[in-house]
Amino acid sequence: MKIEIEIPDTPELEGIPDDDMARIIDEAVRGLHLYEYSGEDVDLTDARARVTESAWTRKPAGSFRQWLRTQKNRDDIVGDLARDVLDDSKAPSGRLSKGEWRDYLGGRDHLVNALDEAWAQFAALTAKNPNPKL
Known part of the structure; x- marks a missing residue:
């Protein structure tokens, strides 16, 4: 399963490179490890995050x-x-x-x-x- 997480751009986040942001999100998600949903434990230990668009990846209008x-x-x-x-x-x-x-x-x-x-x-x-x- 793949899930995309959208985090709005803020001045604090703009300075964080994509690889660091992915690492932060990975640690936050995996920090939960197990999440209970409908009486069942969902194991998030191997969850990974990937940044698909950010201020670091967006192409500018000009050169x-x-x-x-x-x-x-x-x-x-x-x-x-x-x-x-x-x-x-x-x-x-x-x-x-x-x-x-x-x-x-x-x-x-x-x-x-x-x-x-x-x-x-x-x-x-x-x-x-x-x-x-x-």
């Missing part, structure tokens, strides 16, 4: 790399990230999710912090205008 091009002259971590990405010939392009960008950056804390800040600004822009001129 994050294109947006980064417009940020390369900034004197902050977003500008640093933009210059690093634009200098890397292996950097991804196109409409990639935040999770795909995190994977490219390797999950290092300072890069993830820069990604979080940059993505929040990028997402705010694309939320107002799904096809911004970049």
Whole structure:
């Protein structure tokens, strides 16, 4: 049996990567172990969770790399990230999710912090205008 659990996006959850969220849900579900239903025990010991959509997997309306091009002259971590990405010939392009960008950056804390800040600004822009001129 497969069951999908939908958890509304909240600011607290947006920063949790999908693999960590799946682990949290797994632990919560398996923490119950046995659940009584209609007088019978339902064993949840082997239950597993899988995140099917989140802020980490959702594809943006536009290209994050294109947006980064417009940020390369900034004197902050977003500008640093933009210059690093634009200098890397292996950097991804196109409409990639935040999770795909995190994977490219390797999950290092300072890069993830820069990604979080940059993505929040990028997402705010694309939320107002799904096809911004970049």
